[in-house]
Amino acid sequence: MEASTPGASMSATAQASSSQDFTHRYLPTFGKRVHRLGLAGNYGIDEAGLGAALERGLNYIFWTPRQGRLTRVLREALKRDRERFVLCAGPSFGWFPGQVRRGAERALKVLGTDYLDLYQLYWLSRMSAWTEGTVEELQKLKQEGKVRALGVSIHDRPRAGKLAEDSPLDLLMIRYNAAHPGAERDIFPHLEKRKPALVAYTATDWRRLLKRPRGWEGRVPTAGDCYRFCLTNPHVDVVLTGPASLAQLDENLAALERGPLSSEELEWMRRFGQVVHG
Known part of the structure; x- marks a missing residue:
């Protein structure tokens, strides 16, 4: 058996540590360490695949009431180890305070948990409203301990930048990809x-x-x-994936093990994104 050299051992350890730094991150917002690939269960993956995803360490979970398969898997997982997961939900529509509260209480009941890590308004201005009433209701839910953190998903980048600087929000969920990198200008600096x-x-x-x-x-x-x-951009804590199968998920996880994009890969992705955007 060939003995390993100290240098080789240190190199392997450094590579493993670097991979962990890229694939995982401690988020003070939740007081938890999360896998940076967040899971959405509404794009075709079956119950067995969802269970396997949780076993593979995915623990940032984007849940909606329409995700029946994920609901069944998630309820059982939460019974075993609630503190491991960052559970994110929101009202189907959040135009009025009553909708905001009902959405939270429904999620708590359906999932069999006494708190949500994140409660967020979806697609601000299209499916929900940022008003004195809805904001007050969000804050009440947080004060009552039913939710731990508040967020929104939003496409209006300048408005997102303002909310990042001055609001009670703990998290922003935004569109960001190689074809739409505008958050680098309009949100990240804020x-x-x-x-x-x-x-x-x-x-x-x-x-x-x-x-x-x-x-x-x-x-x-x-x-x-x-x-x-x-995830190569340090401002991004988590990116959501909606795999259609366990095979797709495993391909994505394997890709993340390669770590951040190199400068050459970033340049290629940006050029490709510009062509796609048109």
Whole structure:
């Protein structure tokens, strides 16, 4: 048996540590260490695949009442180890205070838990409203201990930048990908003051970044490349994935083990994103 050299051992340890730094992050917002690939269960993956995803360490869970398969798997997982998970939910519509409260209480009941790690208004201005009444209701839920942190998903980048600087929000969920990198200009510079957590979604731009544009002769990204693009930016804490199968999830996890994109890969992804955006 060939003995390993101290240098080789240290190198392997450093690589493992570097991989862990990229794939996991401690988030003060929740007081928990999370896998930076967040799980959404509404894109086809079956119950066995969802259970396997949790076993593989995914613990940032984006849940909606329409995710029946995820609900069943998640209820059992929460019974075993509630503190391991960052559980995120929101009202289907959040225009009025009553909708905000009912959404939270329904989620607590359906999932069989006494608190949500994150409660967020979805697609601000399209599915919910940021008003004195809805904000007050969010804060009441937090004061009552039913939710631990408050967030919104939002496409209006300038408004998101203002909310990042001055609001009671603990987290922003935003569109960010190689075809839509505008958050780098409109949102990221505004995070420093309060340091809200940041979650990216639409990493593949609804799969547009996985298809070869007309006239493009170079390499076409994989979904894993798209997730690595998001997570290479240090401002992004978590990126959501919605796998259609366990095989897709495993491909994405394997890609993340490669760590951040190199400068050459970043340049390639940005050029590809510009072509896709048009």
